[in-house]
Amino acid sequence: MSLIEVKNVKYAYNYGSQDAIVAVNDVSFGIEEGEFVALVGHNGSGKSTLAKMLNGLIIPLDGDVLIDGMNTRDDSLLYDIRRQIGVVFQNPDNQMVATIIEDDIAFGPENLGLDPKEIRERVDWALGAVGMEKHKKGMPFRLSGGQKQRVAIAGVLAIKPRVLVLDESTSMLDPKGRTEVLNVIKRLNKEENITVVLITHYMDEATDADRIIILNKGKIAHIGGKEIFLEEDRLRSYGLNVPTHIHIANSLRQGGMDIGQIWTERELEEEICRLL
Amino acid sequence: MPIVIENLSYTYSPNTVFAHDALKNVHMTIDDGEFVGIIGHTGSGKSTLVLHLNGLIKLTSGKILVNDIDLSKKYDYKKLRSTVGIVFQYPEYQLFDETVEKDIAFGPKNLGLSKEEVAYRVRTAMEMVGLDYEIIKDRSPFELSGGQKRRAALAGVIAMHPKILILDEPTAGLDPKGKENILELVHSIKKASQVTVIMISHNMDEINEHCTRVAVLNQGELVYYLKPSELVERSLELGKMGLDIPTSARIARRLRKKGINIKTGIHKQDELIAEVLKLYKGERA
Numbered sequence: 296m297s298l299i300e301v302k303n304v305k306y307a308y309n310y311g312s313q314d315a316i317v318a319v320n321d322v323s324f325g326i327e328e329g330e331f332v333a334l335v336g337h338n339g340s341g342k343s344t345l346a347k348m349l350n351g352l353i354i355p356l357d358g359d360v361l362i363d364g365m366n367t368r369d370d371s372l373l374y375d376i377r378r379q380i381g382v383v384f385q386n387p388d389n390q391m392v393a394t395i396i397e398d399d400i401a402f403g404p405e406n407l408g409l410d411p412k413e414i415r416e417r418v419d420w421a422l423g424a425v426g427m428e429k430h431k432k433g434m435p436f437r438l439s440g441g442q443k444q445r446v447a448i449a450g451v452l453a454i455k456p457r458v459l460v461l462d463e464s465t466s467m468l469d470p471k472g473r474t475e476v477l478n479v480i481k482r483l484n485k486e487e488n489i490t491v492v493l494i495t496h497y498m499d500e501a502t503d504a505d506r507i508i509i510l511n512k513g514k515i516a517h518i519g520g521k522e523i524f525l526e527e528d529r530l531r532s533y534g535l536n537v538p539t540h541i542h543i544a545n546s547l548r549q550g551g552m553d554i555g556q557i558w559t560e561r562e563l564e565e566e567i568c569r570l571l
Numbered sequence: 572m573p574i575v576i577e578n579l580s581y582t583y584s585p586n587t588v589f590a591h592d593a594l595k596n597v598h599m600t601i602d603d604g605e606f607v608g609i610i611g612h613t614g615s616g617k618s619t620l621v622l623h624l625n626g627l628i629k630l631t632s633g634k635i636l637v638n639d640i641d642l643s644k645k646y647d648y649k650k651l652r653s654t655v656g657i658v659f660q661y662p663e664y665q666l667f668d669e670t671v672e673k674d675i676a677f678g679p680k681n682l683g684l685s686k687e688e689v690a691y692r693v694r695t696a697m698e699m700v701g702l703d704y705e706i707i708k709d710r711s712p713f714e715l716s717g718g719q720k721r722r723a724a725l726a727g728v729i730a731m732h733p734k735i736l737i738l739d740e741p742t743a744g745l746d747p748k749g750k751e752n753i754l755e756l757v758h759s760i761k762k763a764s765q766v767t768v769i770m771i772s773h774n775m776d777e778i779n780e781h782c783t784r785v786a787v788l789n790q791g792e793l794v795y796y797l798k799p800s801e802l803v804e805r806s807l808e809l810g811k812m813g814l815d816i817p818t819s820a821r822i823a824r825r826l827r828k829k830g831i832n833i834k835t836g837i838h839k840q841d842e843l844i845a846e847v848l849k850l851y852k853g854e855r856a
Contacts, residue, residue, distance in 0.1 A: 337746040338717050385744075439613055466744050469613045469773045471813050496746040534748035539776060539818035539840055546840075550848040560822055568829050571850055 296364060297325030298490060299349065299458065304358035306344055318344040319355070320513040328457065331484045331491045333501035336510030337534030342494045345510070346462045349492070350380040363457070378407070381451030382460045386467055387443035396438075396446055397422070397431040403454040421449040424487065425479045441472025445479055452483070458490040459483065465500065477503070498524070499538040502558060509533060521558060574601040574624065574735065574767070579633035581619055593619040595791040597633070606761060606768045608778035611788035612813050617771045620788070621737050624769075625655035638734065653682055656733030660740045662724035666712035671702070671723050674712050678731045696730035697723075699760055701752075718749045722756070729760060736760070737769045742777065754781060779803065779817045779838040787814065800836035819843040 306319045319341040326332050336342045347353040348360050351367035362379050365372040384390060393399040397418050404414045422428045425445040435443060444464055451459065461480065465473040481503060483489045493500060501507050502521060509517040511533040517523050523530065524537045527545050537545070540560045548554050552570055557563045581594040594616045601607050609617050622628040624637060626648055635642040640651050659665065668674035672693055679689045697704045700722040707715070712723050721741075728736065738757065742750040754777065761768055772778050778785055779799040787795040787802070789812045795802060802809075803820035815821065816838075823837040823846070832850065837843050 338749055463744075470775075470815065471612055498747070531748075534746055536747040536751075540822065543819065543822065543840055543844055546844045547847060547851075550844065550851075552848070552851050560818070560825075564822060564825050564829065567826060567847055568831060571831050571847070571854060 296361075298328040298363055299326040299492075300359075300361040301325070301345070301348070302359045302361070304345075304348060304355035304360060306341075306348070306353060306355050310356060317513055319348075321358070322510070322513070322515055323358075324508055324515065324518060326458075326490060326492065328490055329484070329488045331481075331503065331505045332493070333504035333507045334492055334494045334510065335496055335498065335501050335507060335535060336516075337496065339512075340510040340534075341513040342510055343462055346382060346460050346492070346494055349458075349460055350377050350382055352382075378454055379456055380458045380460060381454055381456035382462060383444070383448050383451055383464045385463045387440065387447045390447040390450065391435045391443070394434060396427070396433050396435055399435060399446060400431075400449050400453050403450060407454065417453045417455070421452040422446075424452055424483060425449045426475075439472060440468045441475040444468060444472065444476050448476070448479060448483075452489075456489070458492065460492045460494070462494045463496070465495070465497070473500075496535065498530070498535055502538060509535070524558075573603055574638075575634075575636040576600070576620075576623075577634040579620070579623065579630075579635060581616075581623070581628065581631060583619075592791050597791075597793045599786060599793060599796050601767060601769065603767055604761075604765055606770070606781060606783045608782035608785040609769065609771045609788065610773070610775065610778055610785060610814065612773075614790075615788040616791040617788055618739060619791075621657065621739065621769060621771065624735070624737065625657055626651050627657075649682070653731055654733060655735045655737065656728040656731050657737045658725055658728050658739065658741060660743055662728075663717065663720035666720060666724055666727075669711060670709050671697075671712050671715070672708040674723065675727045675730050678727055682731065692730040692732070693726075696726040699729055699763065700726045700756060702726065718745065718752065721745070721749075721753065725753075725756070729764075732764070733766065735767045735769065737771075739771045740773065741770065742772070742774070750777070757781075775815055776817045776819075776840075779820070780840075787812070799838040803838045804835060 301322060301324050304319055304322050307315045307317045309315045334342055344353060348355055351373045354368055360367045362376045365376050367376060391399055392402050400418045400421050401414050404417045422431050425448050427445050427449060435446060465476050477500060480491055484491045493504060507523060516533055524541045527537050530537060540563050544554050544557050544563050554566045557566055576597055576599045579594055579597040583591045583593055611617050619628060623630060623635060630642045637651060638654055640646050666674055668677060675693045675696055676689050679692045694704050702722055712720060715723060741753050757768060760766060782799060784796060784798055785802050786793055795805060803816045806816040806824055809816055819840045820838050823833050823843055826833050833846055837846060
C-alpha cells in the first residue's frame with residue numbers, strides 16, 4: 296500500500312445547486328514514501344482542491360483518500376492525518392501566527408502537547424533545515440518573501456510530518472526566493488526522506504521531480520516522467536508549456552538537428568557543440 | 572511628450588531609525604509609445620519609482636515631468652491620474668462593485684464623463700481585454716474565473732484611456748497560458764491605442780521578449796537602462812545583483828565561450844533557434 300492513496304475522488308463546489316462546478320473528477324493515484332512528485336495543471340485544473348483533500352480540509356464527494364491507511368472521511372483520524380501531512384500555502388503572510396520567528400515555529404509542537412525540551416529541539420532543527428537558524432529571534436515581517444516562505448515551511452516541519460505538500464508556494468516569490476525555497480525542498484526530500492508533493496504551474500520546477508502528475512480540467516492527463524516535455528503540443532493543449540531550454544531543443548530537432556535527450560541547459564549546450 | 576525623471580530620490584520614514592533610502596538619484600526618460608521593462612529584486616525600488624508617476628507617492632526630491640505635468644509643482648491630480656493608469660499586482664483583489672459593468676465604469680464616471688461616453692468606454696475596454704460585453708457585463712466580478720477577473724481589473728484602468736499604462740507584475744500567479752494571454756493583450760492594447768507601457772517584472776525572459784528598453788534597479792539605484800540586446804551582454808554584473816539574463820542569452824553566451832561563433836545580442840528564444848539552425852545548415856553546406 297502506498298503512503299498516499301487517492302482513489303476515484305470527485306469534488307464539486309456548490310454541489311447540488313445549478314452553478315455547481317466540478318473541480319476534480321474521478322482522479323486516482325498513489326504516492327510512495329520518499330517520493331518527490333510534481334502536481335501540475337492550469338489555473339482551475341483542480342490542483343488546490345486535491346491538495347486540500349490530502350489533509351482532510353476537503354472531503355471528496357465520491358471516492359477515498361487514504362494517508363498511511365487512514366481515511367480522511369473518518370473524523371476521529373483527522374488529527375493523526377494532519378500530523379503526517381503538512382501543507383504550505385501560496386502566501387507566506389497568511390501562515391505566520393507569532394511575532395517572533397522561533398515562537399512561530401514552536402506553535403505547532405506546542406499544540407501537540409510536547410515537553411519544552413522536545414519543542415526546543417524541534418524548533419532548532421526545523422530552522423536549521425530551512426537555513427534560517429540565524430533569524431530565530433527575528434520578526435517575520437522583516438524577512439524577504441523567500442525567507443518568510445522558508446519560515447512557513449519550518450513551521451510545518453516542526454510537526455515532523457512525513458509528507459510536505461506545497462501548494463504554489465513559490466508563485467509569489469521573486470526568482471531568488473524561488474530558488475531558495477526549491478533548494479530547501481529538494482534537500483528535505485533527499486536528506487530527511489520527506490515525501491514531497493509540489494503543486495505548481497512552472498514546468499521548470501517539475502523537472503526536479505521523480506514523477507509528474509498533470510491535471511487538466513479536473514482529470515488526470517498524465518502520470519509519468521519527464522518524457523512528457525518532448526510533447527510540447529500536448530502540454531500546450533493542457534495550458535502548460537515546457538522550460539525554455541527544452542523548447543529550444545525541441546525546435547532545433549524540428550529544424551533537422553539530431554539533438555539527443557536533454558534535461559538541463561548544460562546538456563543542451565553540449566549537444567549543440569557536438570553538432571556544430 | 573515623454574516622461575522625464577531627474578535626480579529622483581526617496582526615503583521611507585525619514586529622520587527615524589527606520590529610515591530607508593528606496594530610490595537614489597534616478598535619472599531616466601521614457602519616450603512616447605515605448606514599452607519599458609523595470610526589473611530588480613524585491614526591495615530594489617521598482618514600486619516606489621512607478622508610484623511616483625501617478626502621484627501616489629509625493630515627490631520629495633528631484634524632478635518628474637509626465638507629459639507636460641510638472642510633479643515638483645502644484646498640479647492637477649485628476650489630470651495626472653487620467654494620464655497615468657496603474658494596474659497593481661493581483662489587481663483582481665481590487666474589484667469591488669456589484670457587476671462587471673459598474674466596476675469598470677467607476678473610473679470613467681469619476682472623470683465626469685457623459686453617460687453615453689462612459690457606456691462606450693466600458694464596452695470597448697471589455698472588448699479590448701477579450702471579455703464578451705453582453706455575456707459578462709451583468710455578472711458579479713467575484714463570480715469570474717481568475718483570468719477573467721484580472722482582465723476585468725485591467726479593463727477598469729483601460730477605460731480611463733490613460734496615455735501611460737503601468738503594469739506591476741501583470742502575470743504574477745498566472746499559469747503559462749494565462750501569462751501568454753495577458754502579454755498578448757498588452758501588445759494589442761498598445762497597438763490599438765499607442766499607449767506608453769511600463770511593465771514591472773521579475774522575469775527576465777518575459778521582459779526581454781517584449782520590451783524596447785529595460786531599466787535595472789538595484790538597491791534604489793538605476794544601474795542600467797538599455798535595449799534588451801545590450802543588456803544581455805552584462806550578464807556578469809547582473810549576476811552579482813542576483814539577477815539573471817534570459818535563458819536564450821545565457822545559452823548563447825556559454826556556446827560562444829565554447830568557441831561557437833554565435834552572434835552577440837541574442838535575447839529571444841526564436842533568435843537563438845534561428846541562429847543555431849543557420850550555423851548548422853552552413854556547416855553542412
